[in-house]
Amino acid sequence: MPKIIALAGKGGTGKTTISALLIKYLTERKLTPVLAVDADPNANLNELLGLRIGQTIGQIRKEIKGEIPIHMSRDQFMEMKIQQSLIEESGFDLMVMGQPDGPGCYCAANQYLAMSMDHLAGNYRYILVDNEAGMEHLSRMNLTIIDYLLVISDPSARGIMTAGRISEITTPLGLTIKQKGLIVNRAPEPVPAALQNRIEQTVTESDLPLAGIFSASEELIDYELSGESYLQLPAETPVVAQAFAAFDKIFAA
Numbered sequence: 001m002p003k004i005i006a007l008a009g010k011g012g013t014g015k016t017t018i019s020a021l022l023i024k025y026l027t028e029r030k031l032t033p034v035l036a037v038d039a040d041p042n043a044n045l046n047e048l049l050g051l052r053i054g055q056t057i058g059q060i061r062k063e064i065k066g067e068i069p070i071h072m073s074r075d076q077f078m079e080m081k082i083q084q085s086l087i088e089e090s091g092f093d094l095m096v097m098g099q100p101d102g103p104g105c106y107c108a109a110n111q112y113l114a115m116s117m118d119h120l121a122g123n124y125r126y127i128l129v130d131n132e133a134g135m136e137h138l139s140r141m142n143l144t145i146i147d148y149l150l151v152i153s154d155p156s157a158r159g160i161m162t163a164g165r166i167s168e169i170t171t172p173l174g175l176t177i178k179q180k181g182l183i184v185n186r187a188p189e190p191v192p193a194a195l196q197n198r199i200e201q202t203v204t205e206s207d208l209p210l211a212g213i214f215s216a217s218e219e220l221i222d223y224e225l226s227g228e229s230y231l232q233l234p235a236e237t238p239v240v241a242q243a244f245a246a247f248d249k250i251f252a253a
């Protein structure tokens with residue numbers, strides 16, 4: 001069975017950025033094959049990887065409401081469409097959830113999605129889910145046992161408190177989390193003592209151990225602006241080195 005990695009955190013904290021760095025890490029360390037799921041309705045993980053998206057799961061969900069080939073059941077059809085919609089890259093596939101269903105939801109589609117995920121999951125070593133602020137997609141995809149939950153925070157006292165709270169709402173969502181970690185992102189370099197203290201205090205008061213502090217990075221901004229893939233970032237880029245060191249501690253164990 002694949003290991004499931006979920007990224008959570010407030011909007012703009014760096015979930016998608018860190019998802020891209022994690023895909024870079026897993027593929028370079030040959031911890032493959034990886035299924036990367038962009039679960040943000042405003043899909044943008046593909047941009048950081050220099051990829052263009054095709055059909056989204058949201059679009060497929062709409063399509064199976066209509067006519068389908070007569071020799072297929074709806075769940076078979078959905079599974080085939082999902083397979084076709086995957087963006088296949090070296091070491092990883094990208095799946096894009098797209099828009100959630102509106103009020104007129106064809107709810108059987110979500111059951112087919114969960115069934116298809118059960119079949120697909122066996123093909124992968126890791127499944128990584130870049131979540132929107134909420135984490136509803138996880139249960140929709142039947143991914144309820146999470147091996148690693150990484151909560152991303154901005155480098156502020158309130159941000160870090162919020163991260164602690166986000167890690168606590170996973171129980172009501174019906175998720176089982178095996179391992180959690182806090183990543184404080186876009187930190188000033190060096191990390192001011194007051195911030196360091198606050199991080200340590202929050203970590204000891206919550207069940208969210210510190211997994212890493214990543215610096216604010218000019219390189220990430222430059223690559224994002226030029227549209228170059230984060231997969232091409234050199235290993236010596238400081239934020240890449242920090243991220244890989246943190247991921248080694250989490251995933252090499």
Ligand SMILES: Nc1ncnc2c1ncn2[C@@H]1O[C@H](COP(=O)(O)OP(=O)(O)O)[C@@H](O)[C@H]1O
Pocket residue numbers: 009010011012013014015016017018185186187214215216217218220221224239
């Ligand atoms: N470590 C970092 N250094 C510099 N900019 C960053 C860093 N992490 C994220 N950003 C920038 O912050 C913005 C929001 O990041 P993003 O990953 O899209 O957040 P989220 O997915 O949580 O909404 C993006 O423009 C991104 O380039």
Ligand SMILES: [Mg+2]
Pocket residue numbers: 015016017040130
């Ligand atoms: Mg995002």
